[in-house]
Amino acid sequence: MNLKAIVDGLSPEEVVRFLAGLKNGIDYPHIDRMLTWYRSQKMDNVDVLKLVGDLNERGVIQHAANGGRYVKGVNWTPVDISHFNEGGDGGRVG
Numbered sequence: 413m414n415l416k417a418i419v420d421g422l423s424p425e426e427v428v429r430f431l432a433g434l435k436n437g438i439d440y441p442h443i444d445r446m447l448t449w450y451r452s453q454k455m456d457n458v459d460v461l462k463l464v465g466d467l468n469e470r471g472v473i474q475h476a477a478n479g480g481r482y483v484k485g486v487n488w489t490p491v492d493i494s495h496f497n498e499g500g501d502g503g504r505v506g
Contacts, residue, residue, distance in 0.1 A: 418496050420452045424463055425472075427451070428482075430491040432473040437483035440464065 419427055424447055431438040431446065443464060447455045455463075464482070467473045471487035 414496065416450065418493055419446050419450050421496065422491065422493075424451075424455060424460075425467065426491045428463065428467055429472060429488060430493060432467075432482045433484055433488065433490060437476055437481035439479070439481045443482065 418430065422430065427446060428443055431443060444457060444460050447460045447463075448457055464473070468475070468482070468485070471485040473482045473488065474485040475481075476483045
């Protein structure tokens with residue numbers, strides 16, 4: 413699965429939901445990097461901070477008790493990435 417294609421093919425909210433849904437969740441610096449550096453349509457750091465704050469307030473993501481990572485919140489829903497599973501070996505996601 414190609415992470416670059418996923419980051420470019422989803423909305424910023426979907427990217428954060430997808431990453432928070434991974435087994436170990438994701439920390440804020442990696443969320444910021446995905447949306448400000450890695451994504452073709454880059455976001456401003458302030459907008460990323462606002463997005464993460466909004467998703468946290470809405471219960472879509474939450475701060476994990478250990479390690480300061482964001483994980484699935486009570487209102488988290490999965491992101492359909494099945495259309496990204498058509499090959500490619502770069503940017504594998506586990």
